[in-house]
Amino acid sequence: MHGSTQHGTSTHAATDAAIAVEDASLAHNYHPLPVVVASAEGAWVTDVEGRRYLDCLAAYSAVNFGHGNPRLLEAARAQLDRVTLTSRAFHNDRLGPFAEELAALLGKEMVLPMNTGAEAVESGIKLARAWGYRVKGVRPGAAKIIVANGNFHGRTTTIISFSDDEEARADFGPYTPGFVSVPYGDADALEAAIDDDTVAVLLEPIQGEAGVVVPPVEYLPRVRQVTRDRNVLFIADEIQSGLGRTGVTVSCDLVDVVPDLYLLGKALGGGIVPVSAVVGDRDVLGVLRPGEHGSTFGGNPLAAAVGLEVVRMLASGEYQERASRLGARLRTGLEALIGHGVTEVRGAGLWMGIDIDPAVGSGRQVCERLMERGVLAKDTHGSTIRLAPPIVISEDEIDDLVDTLVSAIDDLR
Structure with missing residues (x-):
């Protein structure tokens, strides 16, 4: 994934330590992916070990205008x-x-x-x-x-x-x-x-x-x-x-x-x-x-x-126009995956629901593979993943996102 060149580092000690503290001290009302974010800018977040991820959840649309706008x-x-x-x-x-x-x-x-x-x-x-x-x-x-x-x-x-x-x-x-x-x-x-x-x-x-x-x-x-x-x-x-x-x-x-x-x-x-x-x-x-x-x-x-x-x-009107234009680009890329590990794509603007073929794997499994490749997304109802990147995402990042999803699905085949 473009921008995630620090993936593959040999140690996860800082991540494991931070998660251990959370597990010991927090009520378990969430089941998060094993990523510990330390900083963020625009459409990207960086974890405690310096690995960068494209944020495709945007805090459930709370970060529509990008991190640190x-x-x-x-x-x-x-x-x-x-x-x-x-x-x-x-x-x-x-x-x-x-x-x-x-x-x-x-x-x-x-x-x-x-x-x-x-x-x-x-x-x-x-x-x-x-x-x-x-x-x-x-x-x-x-x-x-x-x-x-x-x-x-x-x-x-x-x-x-x-x-x-x-x-x-x-x-x-x-x-x-x-x-x-x-x-x-x-x-x-x-x-x-x-x-x-x-x-x-x-x-x-x-x-x-x-x-x-x-x-x-x-x-x-x-x-x-x-x-x-x-x-x-x-x-x-x-x-x-x-x-x-x-x-x-x-x-x-x-x-x-x-x-x-x-x-x-x-x-x-x-x-x-x-x-x-x-x-x-x-x-x-x-x-x-x-x-x-x-x-x-x-x-x-x-x-x-x-x-x-x-x-x-x-x-x-700038952000509305951008979400419409980039959303159309994202949808075109995602719809090309129907029949290739994806059964349905739904959404509007920069908000997409993607149903993963159960024969390939669960939504959680796909999100875990995306995370390994530098993309953060969230599953829901077993077989569906949601994409809602910040509206400041670029065209190249949209294209990389689709390519990364293809690789994540291929991993599970």
Whole structure:
């Protein structure tokens, strides 16, 4: 792999030692590849032994703009010297501009700032229920939200209550009621599930953890029409799919759909600080009253300063265009592998799900072979690997990535 010339060094002592400390001290809620990252720049990371890897996960799209992006680092450093945290007990001079420009970027009116993606989802659920009771007139305590099979919206107790991933759900009950799950991509099933107590439909426009599953092109427009006709909110979880990843600002733009609420996170913090947000219009976000919802760190000056710079970078359209153009190049390369160890390729922009032929090996095995060759990727659901490199990746690096995947698959044949 271009740039990974230090692979093949004779010792892994530093890596083994670092992993041993982690294994002894950390709860085992992840099963990471045996790489210990020490530094990073652009689309590349370097481990404790000096080996370089092309990062094709980008922290699940949190690093869309590359590691150590100079504009984002400059915004963070400037704010570090001024003030980093005030809590929302007071105003700060970064939060207003951040909210105003983020709302404008998405054609909405208001922003509810939070920290993590899961917090944004939880906030969206609370908003939908409050709207249902206070605006739609749903019976007290009866609000229902429709979700999709195969969803991934986070790992809080409420969110895993409507997950069908038993690895994320098992042994964490009792579960939160109020959710109805229907097949993803089936607008007829979704419409049939709506009743007088339904307050919202919560969907990923493209399902990420499920393997970058793209629904039929008519699905989201139909969901938007049905929800509008039935007086139900449409909430789009764009935490992984949004902010340039799919070649547009948010992936709903691919089919010209505007939901009532956008849920954003990950890349909104530029890979520097956790930043998330619910973005919508006043008729929905305006239902919140002071004291009903909050976060000590949500909307803090440092997060707002970094988020504001992210919004301004996206406002130029440069990153969206780049993800679209390079994504087309990546897709062409990957589709040539169908029938040669790959059974299917799905995705949009620089976000791809690749199904590995089970006769060749598992997704984890392919990711391990990629790692040995200087590429970091992540498997999901056994046979699928996901590719989501930083948008700053180059054309040559895209081509090398495809060549490296060919070699990794050939290794397992």
